[in-house]
Amino acid sequence: MKHLLIVNGLEAPLLRQFGCDCARCADSAPQxxxxxxxxxxxxxxxxxxxxxxxxxxxxxDNLFRSPYLAGTRARLDWLVLTHWHPDHVNDLNRLLVSYHLNRIRRQEEPTPVPLWCRSGTADWLQREHAYEWDTYLQPYCSGENQPPGTVLPPLPINLPGVTITPVTVSHYGADRCAQDKQSTCYSCAAYVVETAVAKTVLLWDIDNQNEWLVNPQTEAEETAVRQLSNADYLFIDATFWSVKNKPTTHPGFGNVQRYARVLTPSQTLLVHLSGHPDGRDNEGWGWTNGRWQTEAQKIWIAKNLPGQVTVPSIGDEFVVG
Ligand SMILES: [Zn+2]
Ligand SMILES: [Zn+2]
Structure with a gap:
């Protein structure tokens, strides 16, 4: 069996803003x-x-066009969610309904799709996507509320040669209880995908409060850092260019540099790039992905950070097993 990791994305820069004319919004290339x-x-x-x-x-749309999934090659064996925020679940209805109908057409058993997510995210999905939850999904929830910096048991995927391990992360915009929004309910997970030949880390969404990554205080945090370290590919949330001196729902590129120095990946791949002009001329706002990559690479070299940094494109393929 050969395993490929393929990048999906948006058919426009993240996210085009209604009424915005920045370089990012003017760029029609898929991101x-x-x-x-x-x-x-x-x-x-x-x-x-x-x-x-x-x-x-x-x-x-990316799945429709993928040479590995188009037409009769389409299949979906597991859906794994980092968290419940709309930019991570918006296409649930479209994918699940169309896949369900297509399996009926092919005279296959339209069984629900197995889903893994943290229990906090499950609560939000039941509230905001009740129809999809009840009809098209077979949930396998973590049943825990462990704090950021905790390794959770591997997913029950039963794919020989592949292990997927969730690690809890802090993303405070998502870490709220669905029933009582004043209470904290850790809802977001990063994933470590391991095969005999490659380690890939999917480290999104994270806020800028995940200091355990650079300064682990407990045995659990040290274990989590080890689990995330020395990846062949580290996909990481790099929403902002500038780092702010206050809690933000996503990290700045300065945070990413600190995390990469500790985690020492061979390749750092920047995702979740935002950057609309904020009206205050802050750097990074409005940059295209090309500009982001150029500026990030300059800093990577100047600061002698580990491995290489790139901004991936839709359809990029990584052979991971
Ligand atoms: Zn989020
Ligand atoms: Zn997000």
Whole structure:
């Protein structure tokens, strides 16, 4: 079996803003975002297994066009969610309904799609996506509320040679209880995808409060840092260019540099790039992905940070097993 990790994304920069004329919004090229497919091919090159991480807006379009999933090759064996925020679940209805109808047409059993997520995210999905939850999903929830910096048991995916381990992260915009929004309910997970030949870390969404990454205080945090370290590919949330001196729902590129120095990945891939002009001329706002990559690479070299940094594109493929 051969395993490929393929980048999904948006059909426009993240996110075009109604009424904005920045370079990002003017750029019509599709942009990578926080979604990847782990596709396993059998000896005949057929798609034998597909795990989809996050299903944000327009991800379904990427799946329609993927040479590994288009037409009769379509399959969805697992859906894995980092968290419940709309930019990570927006296409749930479109994907699940269309896949369900297509399986009926093919005279296949339209069984619910297995879903793994943290229990805090499950609560939000039941509230905001009750129809999809009740009709099209077979949930496997973590049943815990462990704090950021905790390694959770591997996912029950049963794919030989592949282990997927969730690690809890802090993303305070998502870490709220669905029933009582004043209470904290840790809802977001990063994932470590390991095969015999490669380690990939999907580290999104995170806020700028995950100091345990650079300064682990407990045995659990040290274990979590070890689990995230020395990846061949580190996909990381790099929403802002500038770092702010206050809690923000996403990290700045300065935070990313500190995390990368500790985690020492071979390749750092920046995702979740935002950047609309904020009216205060802050750097990074309005940059295209090309500009982001150029500026990030200058700093990577100047500061002698580990490995290489790039901004991935939709359809980029990484052979991970
Ligand atoms: Zn989020
Ligand atoms: Zn997000």
């Amino acid at each position: 990578a975002n926080t979604s990847v497919s782990l596709i396993s091919l059998n000896g005949r090159g057929e798609t034998a297994h597909h795990i989809l991480f996050d299903i944000g807006m327009a991800v379904t």
